[in-house]
Amino acid sequence: MSGTPAAPRGVVHCADGVAVARTLEDESVDLVYLDPPFNTGRRQTREQLRTRRAEDGEGDRTGFGGRRYETERLGSRSFEDARDDYLGFLEPFLVEAQRVLAPSGSLYLHLDYREVHYAKVLADGIFGRVNFVNEIIWAYDYGARPKRRWPAKHDNILFYAKDAARNRFNAEDIERIPYMAPGLVGPEKAARGKLPTDTWWHTIVSPTGKEKLGYPTQKPLGVLERIVSASSPPGGLVCDFVAGSGTTGEAALRHGRRFILADSSPEAFEVMRRRFAACDGVVFREQAEVRLPLPLRERAGGEGPAAGEA
Numbered sequence: 001m002s003g004t005p006a007a008p009r010g011v012v013h014c015a016d017g018v019a020v021a022r023t024l025e026d027e028s029v030d031l032v033y034l035d036p037p038f039n040t041g042r043r044q045t046r047e048q049l050r051t052r053r054a055e056d057g058e059g060d061r062t063g064f065g066g067r068r069y070e071t072e073r074l075g076s077r078s079f080e081d082a083r084d085d086y087l088g089f090l091e092p093f094l095v096e097a098q099r100v101l102a103p104s105g106s107l108y109l110h111l112d113y114r115e116v117h118y119a120k121v122l123a124d125g126i127f128g129r130v131n132f133v134n135e136i137i138w139a140y141d142y143g144a145r146p147k148r149r150w151p152a153k154h155d156n157i158l159f160y161a162k163d164a165a166r167n168r169f170n171a172e173d174i175e176r177i178p179y180m181a182p183g184l185v186g187p188e189k190a191a192r193g194k195l196p197t198d199t200w201w202h203t204i205v206s207p208t209g210k211e212k213l214g215y216p217t218q219k220p221l222g223v224l225e226r227i228v229s230a231s232s233p234p235g236g237l238v239c240d241f242v243a244g245s246g247t248t249g250e251a252a253l254r255h256g257r258r259f260i261l262a263d264s265s266p267e268a269f270e271v272m273r274r275r276f277a278a279c280d281g282v283v284f285r286e287q288a289e290v291r292l293p294l295p296l297r298e299r300a301g302g303e304g305p306a307a308g309e310a
C-alpha cells in the first residue's frame with residue numbers, strides 16, 4: 001500500500017467563493033462557471049412543497065384525471081439578492097477566474113438582462129475584448145406573462161476564453177440537436193442532427209420534477225452538461241465559486257471531470273452535501289482551506305472518472 005490517499009474527484013466548500021479561488025494556483029483550472037446572484041433587488045425565496053394523494057372531496061388541488069391532492073409546506077430556502085454595488089461584487093470573482101484559468105481555459109458567466117451589459121464591459125476589461133467568444137442566450141418558456149411588456153424568458157451567458165487563440169472547444173463532444181426543418185437537409189444530416197447555435201432552448205428545472213432540489217435559482221443540468229462537455233477536457237478541473245445547489249459539480253462528474261465548488265450560504269452547502277452524499281470521492285469543507293488536495297495539474301488525457309459515474 002502506498003499510503004497516499006486517493007485524490008478527491010470533487011471538493012465542496014462552505015466559504016466565500018473569492019477566498020476559495022485565491023487558494024488555487026495560477027493557470028490550474030480548465031473551466032470556470034459563475035452564476036452569481038442577479039441584482040434583482042429582492043430576496044430570492046423558494047417554498048419547498050410536497051404533494052400527496054388525498055381522499056375525494058379533500059385536498060387543495062385537482063390533478064390529472066380529477067384526482068385530489070394535498071400540498072404540504074416543508075419550509076423555504078432563501079438568499080439575499082439586493083446588492084448596491086453589483087459590479088464591485090462581481091469584479092474579484094472575474095479577476096480570480098482569469099488568473100486561475102489555464103491558457104486553453106474558459107469562463108461562462110451566467111447573468112440576466114438586467115446586469116449583462118454592465119458585466120460585459122467589466123469582463124471585457126479583465127479578459128480583454130478579443131477574448132470574448134460568445135453571448136449565449138438560454139431561452140425558456142415558463143412562468144408569468146406580464147401584459148405591459150414582452151415577457152422576459154431568457155438568461156444571458158457570456159463566454160470568455162483566457163486566450164482566444166488557444167481556447168479549447170470540443171465541438172465533436174457536444175450533443176447534437178434536431179434540425180428545425182429536417183426535410184430541407186436530407187435523411188443523413190437529419191439523422192445526425194446539428195450543432196446547437198448560441199441560442200439554447202432548454203426548459204427550466206421543473207418545480208415538480210426529479211431534478212429539483214428546492215434551491216432557489218437552480219440551473220438545469222442539461223445546460224451545464226453542454227458547457228462542461230464543450231469547454232473542458234476529460235479529467236480536467238471545473239470550478240464554480242457561487243455554486244448554489246451544485247449543478248456544475250454534477251455535470252462535471254457525469255462527464256468525468258473533477259470539480260471545486262464554493263458557496264457562502266450554509267443552506268446551499270447542505271443542499272450540496274445531500275446532492276453528492278452518494279458520490280465516492282467528493283469531500284466537504286466547512287471553510288476555504290489554504291491548499292486543496294486535488295492534483296491541479298492533472299490534464300487532458302489523464303485518467304478521469306468514467307462518464308455517468310455520478
Ligand SMILES: C[S@@+](CC[C@H](N)C(=O)[O-])C[C@H]1O[C@@H](n2cnc3c(N)ncnc32)[C@H](O)[C@@H]1O
Binds near residue numbers: 036
Ligand atoms: C444564482 S445562485 C447559483 C445557483 C447554481 N448555479 C445552481 O444551479 O444551483 C448564486 C449563489 O451565490 C451564492 N453567493 C453569493 N455570494 C457569494 C460569495 N461571496 N461566495 C460564494 N457564494 C456566494 C449564493 O449563496 C447563491 O447560492
